[in-house]
Amino acid sequence: MRVYMAEGVRETVVGLRAPASSVPCDELAMGSIVVLRPRPEMHGQLRVSFDVPRTAGWRLFGRSPSDYRFVVHEDDRVDLRRAVDAAILTMDRWPALSGHVGLADPSPRLAQAIWELADLLMSRDRVRLTWEQLIEVDPDVPRTSPIRAELAARADQARAHLKDLDTETATRITHLTRLADETDSFVRRERALANARAALRNSDYLLGTPTPPANTEAQDLADHTSAVLTAYRELTT
Numbered sequence: 001m002r003v004y005m006a007e008g009v010r011e012t013v014v015g016l017r018a019p020a021s022s023v024p025c026d027e028l029a030m031g032s033i034v035v036l037r038p039r040p041e042m043h044g045q046l047r048v049s050f051d052v053p054r055t056a057g058w059r060l061f062g063r064s065p066s067d068y069r070f071v072v073h074e075d076d077r078v079d080l081r082r083a084v085d086a087a088i089l090t091m092d093r094w095p096a097l098s099g100h101v102g103l104a105d106p107s108p109r110l111a112q113a114i115w116e117l118a119d120l121l122m123s124r125d126r127v128r129l130t131w132e133q134l135i136e137v138d139p140d141v142p143r144t145s146p147i148r149a150e151l152a153a154r155a156d157q158a159r160a161h162l163k164d165l166d167t168e169t170a171t172r173i174t175h176l177t178r179l180a181d182e183t184d185s186f187v188r189r190e191r192a193l194a195n196a197r198a199a200l201r202n203s204d205y206l207l208g209t210p211t212p213p214a215n216t217e218a219q220d221l222a223d224h225t226s227a228v229l230t231a232y233r234e235l236t237t
């Protein structure tokens with residue numbers, strides 16, 4: 001799976017294909033995740049927006065509006081941005097550890113996670129809107145009316161469902177950010193160890209070759225690799 005992510009003024013789009021854009025955009029591809037960015041000469045000059053392509057014969061190629069998810073509520077857009085940033089960080093760091101974890105490219109699963117999250121966020125927004133409509137009862141509805149009582153009961157149901165969706169959203173984002181944190185930590189740790197080894201080699205001519213320390217690096221590497229794999233498995237379950 002490949003997904004395209006684009007941020008307009010009022011919407012964030014996740015699509016299985018590139019959306020139509022109001023301005024020319026460049027594509028930043030990180031494996032199966034592609035971010036569309038307005039070209040520098042256009043940035044700030046126009047109100048950028050994205051939509052479903054409407055070109056002639058579009059449907060003849062098997063394309064459909066269902067290939068896109070439009071996230072419009074600001075809280076949902078922030079959550080989606082955090083998730084995409086985490087996925088991109090993971091992809092940026094992954095080449096340094098792919099040989100240790102036996103997985104060359106995690107981007108198809110990351111793309112799937114972003115797609116599923118965008119779908120979840122759209123569902124959350126629909127439930128949120130329903131809840132807001134239910135609690136904004138027309139003041140002319142009598143307080144003793146059964147309809148008012150039914151509205152209150154439905155509002156409670158919607159609020160409970162919204163809470164469940166909040167929890168599910170937080171869990172999915174946590175899985176993505178944890179994987180990003182583990183991969184970044186792995187890379188930083190290996191870089192620090194490499195610098196330490198270089199410093200020791202450079203000091204050999206002055207201090208002689210010291211007694212080598214206990215060989216704990218292999219175990220440390222195994223532990224840290226295990227942490228990355230655990231985070232990845234949480235994402236895929």
